[in-house]
Structure formats: structure tokens, C-alpha cells
Amino acid sequence: MKVCRRETFNAAHRLFRPDWSDEKNKEVFGKCNNPNYHGHNYVLETWVEGDVDSETGFLIDLKVLKQLVKTEITQRFDHFNLNLDCKEFANLNPTSENISIVIWNILREKLDPKYKLTIKLWETENNICEYSGE
Amino acid sequence: MKVCRRETFNAAHRLFRPDWSDEKNKEVFGKCNNPNYHGHNYVLETWVEGDVDSETGFLIDLKVLKQLVKTEITQRFDHFNLNLDCKEFANLNPTSENISIVIWNILREKLDPKYKLTIKLWETENNICEYSGE
Amino acid sequence: MKVCRRETFNAAHRLFRPDWSDEKNKEVFGKCNNPNYHGHNYVLETWVEGDVDSETGFLIDLKVLKQLVKTEITQRFDHFNLNLDCKEFANLNPTSENISIVIWNILREKLDPKYKLTIKLWETENNICEYSGE
Amino acid sequence: MKVCRRETFNAAHRLFRPDWSDEKNKEVFGKCNNPNYHGHNYVLETWVEGDVDSETGFLIDLKVLKQLVKTEITQRFDHFNLNLDCKEFANLNPTSENISIVIWNILREKLDPKYKLTIKLWETENNICEYSGE
Amino acid sequence: MKVCRRETFNAAHRLFRPDWSDEKNKEVFGKCNNPNYHGHNYVLETWVEGDVDSETGFLIDLKVLKQLVKTEITQRFDHFNLNLDCKEFANLNPTSENISIVIWNILREKLDPKYKLTIKLWETENNICEYSGE
Amino acid sequence: MKVCRRETFNAAHRLFRPDWSDEKNKEVFGKCNNPNYHGHNYVLETWVEGDVDSETGFLIDLKVLKQLVKTEITQRFDHFNLNLDCKEFANLNPTSENISIVIWNILREKLDPKYKLTIKLWETENNICEYSGE
Numbered sequence: 001m002k003v004c005r006r007e008t009f010n011a012a013h014r015l016f017r018p019d020w021s022d023e024k025n026k027e028v029f030g031k032c033n034n035p036n037y038h039g040h041n042y043v044l045e046t047w048v049e050g051d052v053d054s055e056t057g058f059l060i061d062l063k064v065l066k067q068l069v070k071t072e073i074t075q076r077f078d079h080f081n082l083n084l085d086c087k088e089f090a091n092l093n094p095t096s097e098n099i100s101i102v103i104w105n106i107l108r109e110k111l112d113p114k115y116k117l118t119i120k121l122w123e124t125e126n127n128i129c130e131y132s133g134e
Numbered sequence: 135m136k137v138c139r140r141e142t143f144n145a146a147h148r149l150f151r152p153d154w155s156d157e158k159n160k161e162v163f164g165k166c167n168n169p170n171y172h173g174h175n176y177v178l179e180t181w182v183e184g185d186v187d188s189e190t191g192f193l194i195d196l197k198v199l200k201q202l203v204k205t206e207i208t209q210r211f212d213h214f215n216l217n218l219d220c221k222e223f224a225n226l227n228p229t230s231e232n233i234s235i236v237i238w239n240i241l242r243e244k245l246d247p248k249y250k251l252t253i254k255l256w257e258t259e260n261n262i263c264e265y266s267g268e
Numbered sequence: 269m270k271v272c273r274r275e276t277f278n279a280a281h282r283l284f285r286p287d288w289s290d291e292k293n294k295e296v297f298g299k300c301n302n303p304n305y306h307g308h309n310y311v312l313e314t315w316v317e318g319d320v321d322s323e324t325g326f327l328i329d330l331k332v333l334k335q336l337v338k339t340e341i342t343q344r345f346d347h348f349n350l351n352l353d354c355k356e357f358a359n360l361n362p363t364s365e366n367i368s369i370v371i372w373n374i375l376r377e378k379l380d381p382k383y384k385l386t387i388k389l390w391e392t393e394n395n396i397c398e399y400s401g402e
Numbered sequence: 403m404k405v406c407r408r409e410t411f412n413a414a415h416r417l418f419r420p421d422w423s424d425e426k427n428k429e430v431f432g433k434c435n436n437p438n439y440h441g442h443n444y445v446l447e448t449w450v451e452g453d454v455d456s457e458t459g460f461l462i463d464l465k466v467l468k469q470l471v472k473t474e475i476t477q478r479f480d481h482f483n484l485n486l487d488c489k490e491f492a493n494l495n496p497t498s499e500n501i502s503i504v505i506w507n508i509l510r511e512k513l514d515p516k517y518k519l520t521i522k523l524w525e526t527e528n529n530i531c532e533y534s535g536e
Numbered sequence: 537m538k539v540c541r542r543e544t545f546n547a548a549h550r551l552f553r554p555d556w557s558d559e560k561n562k563e564v565f566g567k568c569n570n571p572n573y574h575g576h577n578y579v580l581e582t583w584v585e586g587d588v589d590s591e592t593g594f595l596i597d598l599k600v601l602k603q604l605v606k607t608e609i610t611q612r613f614d615h616f617n618l619n620l621d622c623k624e625f626a627n628l629n630p631t632s633e634n635i636s637i638v639i640w641n642i643l644r645e646k647l648d649p650k651y652k653l654t655i656k657l658w659e660t661e662n663n664i665c666e667y668s669g670e
Numbered sequence: 671m672k673v674c675r676r677e678t679f680n681a682a683h684r685l686f687r688p689d690w691s692d693e694k695n696k697e698v699f700g701k702c703n704n705p706n707y708h709g710h711n712y713v714l715e716t717w718v719e720g721d722v723d724s725e726t727g728f729l730i731d732l733k734v735l736k737q738l739v740k741t742e743i744t745q746r747f748d749h750f751n752l753n754l755d756c757k758e759f760a761n762l763n764p765t766s767e768n769i770s771i772v773i774w775n776i777l778r779e780k781l782d783p784k785y786k787l788t789i790k791l792w793e794t795e796n797n798i799c800e801y802s803g804e
Contacts, residue, residue: 029726038414058231179798365595403668454634548707
């Protein structure tokens, strides 16, 4: 059994490695490398897998999960520049894959270890990423 | 290989355990415990996993699956009050998790055992549940 | 120029006139008349028409409009039974049309008269209602 | 009769007036004023109103309208920073309202005057703007 | 006040004028002219404008509107080839504009003249057409 | 870790086996057997599973995956008749299941063997198919 809470946040980013030349950055990351940043409406699905509590009928209280995602993820990233404002990406290229890993690591630490956790992240309606910690 | 039929139904419910005090019900279930019920447009995805029939090119005829879901699930729950009208929830708290288990059990019994069955249920566009019988 | 804020709320209702016989209620309103109520995830678009403020570049601050809709509409109707919990429908059949009129009247009174107001309400993904006060 | 082509683009922006103090900018524009920019997946609907050509059955060839929107709007704004990279917003606060006016003006000039033009712009799935040149 | 019923149907078509040469057809209609047909999941919104009946709280009974659209439109066009199977397009190029006019004319004749009627037709998620009889 | 690129294409088809009688074809495939074809807006999600490259932060460059899907799938099937124009279905009934297998086989051959590949195909918003090569 799995349950999911969906939340959204907006952020600016650019794909960029400071240790690469501008030419190499541009060649590898194309228009996603624009030095002045571009941005996205990210959609985040947080999936939690586990057993249903026979008393409440909940796997996890979705009010609790919603609050956790808002406190730990939305407030951290919403209306910010991932490269400049968020220490998590100070030395990490904010690709969808890396953003998913960062989000997963943050939530994994806060979530009861009895649950399995999966993150699904839409960068656009056409670009999606899924991460389960492996 | 998996195929899916998506159907929708509307229903009222409240989260509530008759063996708990009103205080405890309110504390645990919050505004979902409103005694006069509230409701949802449920979206149900029914996923069937198996082998493709080499004659027809179908895993299962989706017209058949659609009819099964309509007869067994939509007609049973659509435009009803899950707590009051549906015997399945007379003694079962209608959380998304429990609704998914009930739906899965109903369809599992009607579906050829050669198929694996998974249910995905949207209570709102932000709250989702998935159940595969485990 | 028009701008819109989209919000959602969940509610139970039944279509019903207390001054009609049960037979007539059932004949006219069909399964929407189920005495135990059924429910919906309502989606509400609030459209405001007017001129753009040349200083801010806003027609209306959407943070303000969002807060207005949350305070006046979402908190009033979310997770309630429209027929039983909401005085607006004590003597008014909660069809989509009447819900739209009620919402429009509430917001109209709170909104600066310089703005034109239009409400768009989804009862389901297939049933929609739009009201501009005429 | 109206027809519409829907296109999307990603961009970074901040709400900001250089002639205001940082305090006033922050007070009026809130978290949308973050100096390091944030971003959106903009969805743009371009509606053209006119008569159907009795020969082709087209009001306007949507291949032509699609190409016009891609050349004039998507290529101009996609993966850019509206404030820094786009001369249209060098002295104009990139609110949804102002972006809609800018897009409308660009397309209006390129579109045959026999057509009426309306722009619908989604900043997020919940914030929408519509502009018809008035 | 306006209400809407949304329905869908699937159909094949090609853009083609029998009185034009193959070259001219190909030049004007591009890949939409493919002689072996291609197809779409059409989404149809039927908007009806009028006054709310103070007895029922309905502008029009959406069960009735749904049935009308199913009988007159869905059954006529769903799973057919518009060019070959549907007499309406025997001598009419099935562009979105012409399909909208055909649908509007069919429904207009069946609908009480006291209502204003508008049709909104999605050929794809990106190509939309709207027609109000003018 | 998995990433996904979503693309769409339009195509006509009919469900049909040339080695069956017309009666049997009609009995098994119903209105999907209409001899003049009908069509769909197919939505295709291409999911690639593997490890993230620590240099780029990409599992696979989505620009590359997008180009691969466009070149190999969209250009091959978009605006065509699957039964008549596409050699892949000359002797294969174009059910969603078989289309998914064909797409998977084409992409599998072009994709680095280090990646696991899954295809998700929407024939309509209600009929979905998923294939991972087993």
C-alpha cells in the first residue's frame, strides 16, 4: 500500500558546473545553462509505502505528510533561486535528478524508517523524474 | 505488461470510528470528521497486469474491464454516502486506504486469477492511494 | 484584462427541495437526490476584470485575491455538508448554479466595485458552471 | 468563431521596481521579490477570432499560428530570465499582466488586422491572466 | 449564467478537398492531408447560457444536456471516420472549425431557442476551437 | 532513479485481423473495428532507469531522449494510419498493447543497454498501457 501527497513550488535555476569552462557548460547543458537563470513550476509527488494502521485506517496521516512536505521542501525552495539561495545546490548541479535526490534525503531523515519513500518530480509537464533512494 | 481503465465516481463520507469518543474522532480525523459528511470526486485507475493474448493483441479487453468497474464499483458507490449507504463501510472507516482495499477485494474476486491487480485512487488532485493486495 | 485565482474545496450535498414530495425530488433530481448525500471536489476559478495599476503592474494582488477566496469561500464550505452545515443553502437547493450565485454574491460584497467579477465552478471534470452576476 | 494554439515556455523572473526601495519592493511583492529570481512553466493560449475561410475551412492555419507563437514568443522568452535577458522587461515589472500585454503587443503587430486577438497566460496552475488589448 | 457538459469522442479524418489537386491539398494541409487518415481524441465542451429556473435551481438539467450530446454527437461521430462515415463531411473539409459548426448546428436545432449555445472543441491538447453561431 | 520524457502523436487505426471473418472481427473488436478507421491523440511517456552521471547530474540528457523519441516514434507514426501507413502493423493488430511493444522494441535497440526502459501509452485519457519488455 502506498499513499501520496502532491505539492507544488516555483524556483529558478540554471544547469552549470563552476569547475567547467563556459564553453563546456554551454555545450553540455544548452539553453538550460543560460547564465541569468530560467525557472519552473515544479510538481512534487511524495509517495510513502507501508502498512495501514488498523485503528485509524491510515497508512500515514496525510495532514502530517502535507505539513512535512510544506515545512521541509516548499518553504525551503518555493520562490527561490536553487543555485544562489539554496545551500543544497551550492556545489551541486540542480538537475531534476539531483533535486530529487536532495528532496528524498531531506524527507528520508524526517520520516519514520518503517516507511519506504519515493519522490516523483515534474520539471515541466513533459520532463519527469522518480527516485526511491537507490 | 499492464493496462489501465480510468473511471470516476462521486461520494460523501466522513472519517469516523463509532467506538471512539467524539473528542478522539475530532482530534485524529480533524475536519474530515465533520458529522454531516463532506465529499469527493474520486478518480479510480484499475491496472491489470498479465500477458498479451497473441490472437487479439489484448491483455484484457478494456471494454470488459470498463464494464466490470462500472458494474462493481461505480454503480455501487457513485452518488452515495459511503458511511450510510454502503454496507462495505458500515464498520470500516472510509479512508482512501480502506476504500482502495475494498475496491481491490471486490475486483479481485471478479477478475481472472491469472491477472495481477493494482488500484490507484485519487481522493483529491493532491491525495492519492495505491494498493496491490499486499 | 482579467486575472484568475484557482482554489479547490470538498463538500457533500444532495439536490433536494423540502417543499416537494420524495417522489418529485427523485424524479427531477435522480441519483443526485440520494437522501444520505454524495460529494464533490469542487474547483473554483475566481476571475476579476479591471485595469492594471501602472505602479505595481497588478490588476489585483493575487495574494490578496487568494486570501479572500480562502477566507470567504474555502473556509466556509470545505469539508462541510452544504445542505446541513451551510446556512446559505438552508432554503436553497445546492445545484452548481445556486452555489455559483452564492459564491459570487459573497465575493461581490467584499470586492472593490471597480472590478467586474466572474465565477467558474467545476462540480466534476465534466460539469461546469459560470456566473457573472447576470 | 475563435481558434487557439497552446504553447509553453519556462522563464525566471522577480517582481521588482528599480525606482522603489528594497523595503517597498519586499512589502508589495512579497516572496515574488526574491532578488535571486524564481521561475515558472508558463502556459500560453493564443486565441484568434475571425471568419472561417470557406475554401480551406480554416479561420487561420494553426501551423502558421503555431510557428508565429514559437518564433515570436517561445524563442524570445523560453529558458531566459525575463528581467535580465529580455529587453521588453528592462523597465517593466514582469507581472503576469505585463507579460500578457507584452505578448499581445508582439503578436498583434504580426497578425493580420482582420483578426481579434486574446492571450491567456498561466503563471502556475492556479494563477491565470487574460488580455484582449483593452 | 452558463453551464457546460464535457464529453469526448475519437475519430479519424484527413484535411482534403476533392475538387483540388493532390499537390494543392498537400501544400495547403500538410501532413494533415495524409490520404490514409489520422485521428484524434476530441474533447467537446457544450456551453448553454440562459436563466436559472427558480424551482429546480437548474439552468438546464445536465443529465438532459449530457444525453442530448451523447445521442446527437458522440453516437454520430465516435469511432468513425469523419470523411468516409459521416454524411455531414461528405462535401465539407473536417477542420476543427467546420466540425464545430456542424456540431453547433445539430445541437442548436435540438435545443430550446431560449438558450444561447457555445461549442468548445479540443482537437489535441494544444489546438482548440470555439463557436457561438456567428 | 528514473527519468521520463512525454511526447504526443496523432494516428488513425482500426482493430482488425485480416485472417478473421468480418463477423468475428466485429464481434471481438466492436466499434474499434470500424472499417473506415478512427483515431487518437496518443500520449507517450518514455521512462529510462539507471544511474545518475556524477559529472553532469543527468541520468540521461533529456534533450537526447526527446530527440530520440521524436526521430524514432513521433516522425514514424504522427499523422499516419497505423494499419495502412506503418509497416510495423502490416501484420500486427494495433492495440495499445501491440503499439507499446513496437515502440519499446524500437527504442530498446537505440538505447544504451545499461538503461532499463519502460513505455507508458495513453490511447485516451481513460485507457492506458505500460510495458517494460516482459
